[in-house]
Amino acid sequence: MWTIGSLLMVAFNTLEWLITFPLGRRSKWVFRFFLIVVLFFAWIVPSGDKRFDTPAAAVSLDHGYGLVSWEFDNFFDKWGHRVWTVLPWTPTSEADRRAALDRYVELVGELRTAKGELNRVTSEAEPDSAAISSAQDDIDRLISERNDLRAGVEEYLEQIIAEVVRSDEISLVGSFVWPPVDFRIGDPPKLLVTSRRDEIVRIEDVLIDPDIPIDEMSRIESELVAEHDISAVVLQTGGLASYPTVIPTSDLKRLVDVASHEWLHAYLTFHPLGMAYFGGGEIRSMNETLADIFGREVGLRVYSEVTGEPFVAPVRPETASKPNENADEDDVVKDPNEFSFNRFMGETRRETDELLADGQIDEAEVYMESRRVELLDHNYRIRKINQAYFAFHGTYAESPSSTSPIARYMWDLREQVESVGEMVKLLRPLGTYQEFEELLVERGIELEEESD
Secondary structure (H helix, E strand, O other): OHHHHHHHHHHHHHHHHHOOOOOOHHHHHHHHHHHHHHHHHHHHOOOOOOOOOOHHHHHOHHHEOOHHHHHHHHHHHHHHHHHHHHOOOOOOOHHHHHHHHHHHHHHHHHHHHHHHHHHHHHOOOOOOHHHHHHHHHHHHHHHHHHHHHHHHHHHHHHHHHHHHHOOOOOOOOOOOOOOOOOEEEEOOOEEEEEEEOOOOOEEEEEEEOOOOOHHHHHHHHHHHHHHHOEEEEEEEOOOEOOOOEEEEOOOHHHHHHHHHHHHHHHHHOOOHHHHOHHHOHHHHHHHHHHHHHHHHHHHHHHHHHHHOOOOOOOOOOHHHOOOOOOHHHHHHHOOOOOOOHHHHHHHHHHHHHHHHHOOOHHHHHHHHHHHHHHHHOOOOOOOOOOHHHHHHHOOOOOOOOOOOOHHHHHHHHHOOOOOHHHHHHHHOOOOOHHHHHHHHHHOOOOOOOOOO
């Protein structure tokens, strides 16, 4: 993904240069043909081709996500639309883009209602085929309308995100924002995540078609367990740092949060921290946690700019609290009978780790399933909780499923600096977790002792 995204950014530079000069149709097609050739060879001759020689890739081959074709199609669609709208005879005003955004906000609610109705009619004891067809038609109509207006919405929000990123409040870049903020509202792929069964450790990820049926998801997961002794789960991603990035259809606040999060991933690919992402482990968690903090703060500023609501800075989440902070107070003040998802998942992760450390793999898996069922009583519907589930969510250090202190370290650092942009500047030169710990010590942040 990183290699393809970088090639497309180079392609953007070339395209930007080309469209500043009068071009004939032939020159445009020569350039497109050249780019297709580059992308094709980048795809078939990667460094150490491992597309089909791993169990996860092989078992999910029929449902793989076409990243190359998606990026190529959407790259030209978006930039073609952008060039088209700046031509003198096809002007698009700020008012037009704002009107498209207002309609998009309405569409999100209508689409959520339509999907709820489809779920209702398909869940009836005796499903009515006419009602199902009508509900599906409503969804298709709304998605078609979304696709028609999304280019204007994207350009409007991309412009505001870029303005916020270079503002004094964020202070990350100068007048030129690189890479350009560029995202596509659509359906992000699902992700097949694998882990060892005897230890929660993220092994391999495979992008999966977002429309894969549930029964095929279950087949893939079961086959990896039965034939390869690998824990696996297919999860829905919240976005994809391709270029353009893929952002799910969601409410405005969530949309700009995710768009800002994914832009930072693109930005960091030009710095050691981002380049080290695919090394996995703690450095990946650093990337994701930093993007979470950055995306949330920038997203809230963009949301304030768009809606006119006052900006309220994000606060340190409970999952990033300092060791033993308010421990006694929590025991006294909080109602032990009041359900807390964060506490529940934290307990589940700790108990699972203990069972696995004692070699009780089957018992750990039975326990995780029992906890998943227990969550249903509290209206939390998670399709599967296993080692791979925790391996994925553990990458995000603010998640209650994580056992990493990285979220606490990041928030300690954030509270020391004036802006989240300054925080990114401090972290972007780091290529190893050891360098991160050294930075923390230099700034007087206490490191947690490793447990035996």
